[in-house]
Amino acid sequence: xxxxxxGIKKAFWLLITFDPEVMGITxxxxxxxxxxxxxxxxxxxxTGVIVALSEFPGRRIAISLIxxxxxxxxxxxxxFVTILLWRNGPLGFFGILYTPTAIIIAQTVxxxxxVMGITxAAIQQLPxxxxxxxxxxxxxxxxxxWILIKEAKLLLLAAVMAGFGGVISEVGASIMVGGNxxxxxxxxxxxxxxxxxxxxxxxxxxxxxILLLLAYFINLILTQIQQRERPK
Amino acid sequence: MKTDLRDSKPILxxxxxxxxxxxxxxxxxxxxxxxxxxxxxxxGPNGAGKTTLLQTLSYLLKPFQGExxxxxxxxxxxxxxxxxxxxxxMVFQExxxxxxxxYDNVASGLKIRGMKRSEMSGRITEQLDRFxxxxxxxxxxxxLSGGEAQRTSLARAFALRPExxxxxxxxxxxxxxxxxxxxxxxxxxxxxxxxTAIFATHxxxxxxxxxxxxxxxxxxxxxxxxxSGEVMNHPVNELVASFVGVETILTGKVxxxxxxxxxxxxxxxEIEAVGExxxxxxxxxxxxxxxxxxxxxxxxxxxxxxxxxxxxxxxxISLGLYQKVxxxxxxxxxxxxxHHSIENLSLQVGKEVTAxxxxxxxxxxxxxxx
Numbered sequence: 001x002x003x004x005x006x007g008i009k010k011a012f013w014l015l016i017t018f019d020p021e022v023m024g025i026t027x028x029x030x031x032x033x034x035x036x037x038x039x040x041x042x043x044x045x046x047t048g049v050i051v052a053l054s055e056f057p058g059r060r061i062a063i064s065l066i067x068x069x070x071x072x073x074x075x076x077x078x079x080f081v082t083i084l085l086w087r088n089g090p091l092g093f094f095g096i097l098y099t100p101t102a103i104i105i106a107q108t109v110x111x112x113x114x115v116m117g118i119t120x121a122a123i124q125q126l127p128x129x130x131x132x133x134x135x136x137x138x139x140x141x142x143x144x145x146w147i148l149i150k151e152a153k154l155l156l157l158a159a160v161m162a163g164f165g166g167v168i169s170e171v172g173a174s175i176m177v178g179g180n181x182x183x184x185x186x187x188x189x190x191x192x193x194x195x196x197x198x199x200x201x202x203x204x205x206x207x208x209x210i211l212l213l214l215a216y217f218i219n220l221i222l223t224q225i226q227q228r229e230r231p232k
Numbered sequence: 233m234k235t236d237l238r239d240s241k242p243i244l245x246x247x248x249x250x251x252x253x254x255x256x257x258x259x260x261x262x263x264x265x266x267x268x269x270x271x272x273x274x275x276g277p278n279g280a281g282k283t284t285l286l287q288t289l290s291y292l293l294k295p296f297q298g299e300x301x302x303x304x305x306x307x308x309x310x311x312x313x314x315x316x317x318x319x320x321x322m323v324f325q326e327x328x329x330x331x332x333x334x335y336d337n338v339a340s341g342l343k344i345r346g347m348k349r350s351e352m353s354g355r356i357t358e359q360l361d362r363f364x365x366x367x368x369x370x371x372x373x374x375x376l377s378g379g380e381a382q383r384t385s386l387a388r389a390f391a392l393r394p395e396x397x398x399x400x401x402x403x404x405x406x407x408x409x410x411x412x413x414x415x416x417x418x419x420x421x422x423x424x425x426x427x428t429a430i431f432a433t434h435x436x437x438x439x440x441x442x443x444x445x446x447x448x449x450x451x452x453x454x455x456x457x458x459x460s461g462e463v464m465n466h467p468v469n470e471l472v473a474s475f476v477g478v479e480t481i482l483t484g485k486v487x488x489x490x491x492x493x494x495x496x497x498x499x500x501x502e503i504e505a506v507g508e509x510x511x512x513x514x515x516x517x518x519x520x521x522x523x524x525x526x527x528x529x530x531x532x533x534x535x536x537x538x539x540x541x542x543x544x545x546x547x548x549i550s551l552g553l554y555q556k557v558x559x560x561x562x563x564x565x566x567x568x569x570x571h572h573s574i575e576n577l578s579l580q581v582g583k584e585v586t587a588x589x590x591x592x593x594x595x596x597x598x599x600x601x602x
Contacts, residue, residue: 129324132292136322137341137392140314147344151331 003201010202011209022203026210029187032100033168036107037115040163044112045156048119049145053131066120069113074106078176081106085177098179103187106173111163118162122155123148154226161222168214237444240267242304243428244289244396249298251284251452259284259296259452266396266430271422273439274432276449277475282432284452286398289430290320318345321394325401327381329373334365334384337373341392352391359387362421379410386418390425397422397429403438415441436476440464440516440597448472460516479595480519480566486511493591499563504538505594516597521556523593524567526585528577540588541565545581548574555579559587 014022051062083089085097085105096102126148134144149156171189178185180194188207195204244266251259259281266272274282287293289300291313300307307316321341329337338359342352360366363383368376373384382402389397402418403411419442422429433439439446440460447457448467456468464481467473484498486509496503496515509515543561550556554568557579565587569579579585 127326127328129326130328132287133322133324133328134344135292136290136317136320136398137344137388138314138318139344143344147330153331 007201007205011206014203014206015209019206022206022210024183025186025188025191025207028100028185029168029189032103032174032187033107033164036104036111036167037160037164039104039108040111040115041160043108044115044159044163045119045149048116049123049149051116052120052123053145053148063120066113066117070117072110072113073172074110074170074174075172075176077106077109078173081109081173081177097177098181098185100178100185102177103174103185106177107167107170110170110173111167114166115159115163118155118159119152122152122159125155126151157222157225161218165215165218169211237267237270240269242266243268243270243302245301245304246289247299247301249285249288249296249300251288251293251296257452259288261285261298261454264447264454264457266428268428269426270445271427271429271431271443273443273446274430274449274454275434275436275439275446275476277434279451280434280449281452282434282449283400285449286322286400286430286432290322290398291317292322319395320398321389321392321396322398323382323385323389323400323402325404327373327376327378327385329376329381329384329388332373333369334371334373334376334380335360335369337384338387338391341388345392355391355393356387359391362390363387363417377410378406379414382406382414383417386414390421390427395428397427399429399431401432401434404434418442436464437518437595437597440481440518446476448476450475479521480517480524480564482517482519482563484515484517486513486515501541501562503594504591505596506591507596509596509598513598518595518597519565519589519593520595521566521568522554524565524587524589526557526559526567526569526573526577526579526587528583528585538591539594540586543585543587545579545583545585548579548581559585561587 048066051059051066081102082097084091085094085102086092087095087097096105130151131144131148134147139147169189171193174180174185174187175190175193178187178190180186180190186194188211192204192207192211195201195207242265244264246261246264248263249259249261250257274280274285276282284293288296291300291307302316302319307313330340332340335356338356339349339352342355343349357366360369363386365380365383365387368380368384373381376384386402403414406414415438421427422442429442431439431442443460445457446460446463448455448463450471456463456472458466461481461483463472464476467476482496482498482503484496484503486494487497487502488495489509489511493504493506494509494511496505496517498517503517505515505517541561543559543565545557546560547558548555549558551568554570555574557567557569559565559567567587569577573579577585
């Protein structure tokens, strides 16, 4: 019990004094996962909208693949990204294995199907006739797509949160492709794993609390928006 | 009684329109012409092809064969489809509003068509007032009742000042009182704005009320087109008759009023009906055949009904439980009688009978503003 109590006490101390190492790790985590989420939004929303609105052979298979991708195990993603970026792998010439860029790539691979799947569902739940109504109002195809995205904005917000939540808390891929290099590619989750294995519970708990707080704030924002948008 | 359309130019012309899906022809309209300021109703049962026709006319349903001419110019060669669509507006059965305020919903079409926000406000306020939803302007569209939502949808379409308005069963998901008040307003607004409209409905009374001309559709084809009374009273075939010809529909003018009733003159005969109407007003009287009583007694005093007319039987058609008797009383009249009565009264073609119906049994369709 003492161990936990001491750990929590020290953890709060690290947090309220803005310990430079803890803060550095947190900012790096936010930067990497934020970038990965942003890229996955660009790819996921555009592809999701296209798949939702178009008819092509194999569409059902594509949708089931996207849905499967929503649950990609980070370790598997880590494995494949490592192989791709390995020095004599197909993309080895970039020399980016064990860099923050590699983590961004791996996290993008994890978040994109999540964003894509939720986008797909969000667009498909809109009434089909809404598209006809928008076109009948004189919209171009591009205007129609934009209006549909705006109509689905609440669910798309959920996509942002789910994507970000998925990658900020992911550890397997980050450790495999980032290498957990101190001050360079060490993020919240990889640091927590390492500190725990070393028995440095105070830092591990501090990092854990930050992760929990992030998760809490993400959900708080989401809930706030959903409640505000709900009809009175 | 009708808007005078003789000088009206054709606004929309359709040639050899065909839509095929999965090897079946779901729409086949060799020709259809709509004049400026005309209101054409498409009536027919569900699945008759009304929606398909409207969506094809607005190029929302592709592909199709055939040609559409807008103001004499072929769409696609002289207009782009997109430009053409921006001269129309369409209202669907569902309101299909956007997740924003009523005001922004009414503005949405104008915004899509690239109008500046400052230029819109006059037009939007005009439509909000016209449809009686001005007080809802800032409300979220999600909180509206069915009637309010459909009013917003109509206001959004009218704000575009369309050259042709396409209405796809806009009232069918509303409850009767809401529907009635909306139809009344829409009728007034259509006349006032002199909007050309094509109106799909499965309710022939709605069609009678709103349109100049009626096209009866079934299985993707137009079976008959004509002025309202013409189609209703002279259906070209059994199919049309089974859909529209179930009641007698008479056109006449109100000549007298007394209390809650009024007298309508129809081909020189006077029929008493119940309700509100102005003297000189044109009305349609709809009489359901089961409300018409036939007797062989010539006496006028024999019944309490005010509307008693001698007539001659022109046709007797068996309809299973009933026989449909077509009479000529100076105006056409249809009655349903049981087989029993047919035998008792020995009703047959050429026989003189007395037909009577109560003033309260007449459904009056007012055609004000025409």
